[in-house]
Amino acid sequence: MAIAREAEPVNSLREVREAGLDREDLLGVYRSMALTRGIEERGHILYRQGKIPGSFYTGRGNEAAAVGVATAMGSDDVGTPLHRDMGVHVVRGVEPWRIFAQYMGRADGPTKGRDGNVHMADSNLGLIAMVSHLPAMLPVAVGCALAFRIREEKRVAVGWFGEGASARGDCHEAMTLAGVRKLPVVFICDNNQWAYSTPTHLEFATEHVADRAESYGFEGIIVDGTDVLAVYREAKRAIEKARAGGGPTLIESVTLRMEGHAVHDDAFYVPKEMFERWAENDPIERFRTWLRNNADMSGDEEDEIAADVKKALNDALKRAEDSPLPEVSSLTEGVYATPEDLDTPHHK
């Protein structure tokens, strides 16, 4: 029996409207999910073509979770998305060609070739670039919330982590500080059930990660991470609660990582039946069916979105492949910030 609350699915267009989305928004959400998957599928092709150095990670199966949360964020809110959360970058408005440039280590990627894969973020979009050490970004998200609280701004920080990273001390420390200070932060646990090859029963001994929230003094919620509307509604409630001074919430979004940890990993350790069962809950298929049944999405509208996404990806790939590799002479630049670097919207 879960200690945390288990969220119900969203059943009707009326419920969605109550949660703040109109029909146009819903089609936008669908497009963002399709674009998210498209970016990662094209990335995978680039990797197989040998155009991406290092390794390559995707968030297949997590599109609804990432897009749902990001759609619930306000424009002045900030977040620290991770390597399964491409959908967050997409919703916040990153240009896809810059992601491909990032994958390929080109000069126009958000990190200018200094870091790879999803270790990137455009700070102008309110996102902070992740590091490999998970969940090291949770204390950072809490610090963003602390700044908002000190300045009495009605802004919220969203911090992501995986169920694997929930084992680390950073997670406990971040939630402790957020809890005692009732900071405006929402913790999103992408529980995709596998930390590389380690299953959840070897990662934590509670039934759910979200069950821990109560011990930190705030609410825990478990949501089906393949249901974009349920994720959106729960994230929206939690974000608005935080904005109103109600303190943190921990949302555990349950999905299955539909591919290996990274492209080199064939995930042989995941039972085949598990993949088959979760494939029936593909988040994009699921939302498409919902839109057809509840929002009268027509075949023409669907085709239009698919064509639009395809064109965006084609254009983005071309532009990214034209982007130069970084100049070797730039290697030692920018290890240290200069006072001019503080001339950003955040630092004024």
Next chain:
Amino acid sequence: MAELTYLQAISDGLRTEMRRDKRVFVIGEDVGVYGGAFKVTLGFQEEFGHWRVLDAPLAETAIVGACTGAAIMGMRPVAEMQFADFISCAWDQLVTVAAKQRFRAGTPVPITVRLPSGGGFSGGPFHSQNPESSFAHIPGLKCVCPATPEDAKGLLISAIEDPNPVLYFEHKHLYRRIKGEVPEERYTVPIGKARLHREGADISVITWGAMVYTAAEAAGQLESDGVSVEIIDLRSVMPWDKAAVLESVRKTSKALVLHEDTRTGGFGAEIAATIAEEAFEDLDAPVKRIAAPDTPVPFSPPLEQAFIPQVDDVASGLRELAEY
């Protein structure tokens, strides 16, 4: 100018910046009601309120991580580690997140971490360390180690103003022992500029922190032997003032590098190597290093005294160099 202790000068610098700049806040264990383990922030919570002087849970990772997040959101956080030794618990946040953020993501992280460091009072293995070399090795971090009250205030203000993560090593043994004239107004001391503590002609001592005073006493002992010792107080180990060190060594032709941290891989090794690379032709003796032995800091007084370089150790090192 007022005469302040080293400790009072740190408080004065912090108070000056907090009065001037609303973005500056302090977070650490027991920094609020209690005023900090060493009382650096005594009275701050009354003046600046509970949200600018925050008592944190016992969670160094959260303290430093939260400072990073707040800094990226435009604040100028100052974290206090109760003892420098506890920075090991926040290594990941400093080294993995804060230090690399500007280089890889273009995001500056202007945080200051205050680190009460150093031994000499039987603090034992976990309340006495000088971990500056570990952090000086990390590209993206700056490390300052003031020795005088005037520098303690000016370097703290520079650290807060700096757009990078700055580790501010304040030596506990100097807190109430060292007094000096400190300007009342706001001023900065540039990070990366050494200070000539004592002018001399025969041997250069390159040191920082509490060892500046150990070196000065030893230099005084050598005066009667007619040996004139110059003391360079580095003030910052990252960036460090290579030009000032090389200039002094070229003048005296002999160099002694002195620090309280342990010997192997201590920052003195970097200085000695640089002198050997760039001033070899000017040397009349091999570069000498005096540092703590490669052991944890011991507790019992005779052991600790044997661990921390003493005046007599430095004086005999200087004599060896003088006679070479």
